[in-house]
Amino acid sequence: MDTPPKTKPRNRWLIPVIFVPFIAVLWVPFFNKTEPALAGVPFFYWYQLMWIGISAALTIAVYLATEKE
Numbered sequence: 001m002d003t004p005p006k007t008k009p010r011n012r013w014l015i016p017v018i019f020v021p022f023i024a025v026l027w028v029p030f031f032n033k034t035e036p037a038l039a040g041v042p043f044f045y046w047y048q049l050m051w052i053g054i055s056a057a058l059t060i061a062v063y064l065a066t067e068k069e
Helices: 014-026 041-065
Strands: none
Touching: 014 041
């Protein structure tokens, strides 16, 4: 009788890390304002642009953490 191969334990912290940007950008009442402005750009715009970089960094972190699996 063959035994199934053992799988490596999955990192359960990776799933919430990927969904953090979705929650932060979809929670519109939090960032639906114009102040504080950054270099004349209203908060509404620069908050969303900030999350593009954060999302990319989190995606890279999750990719590197799961690449060896």
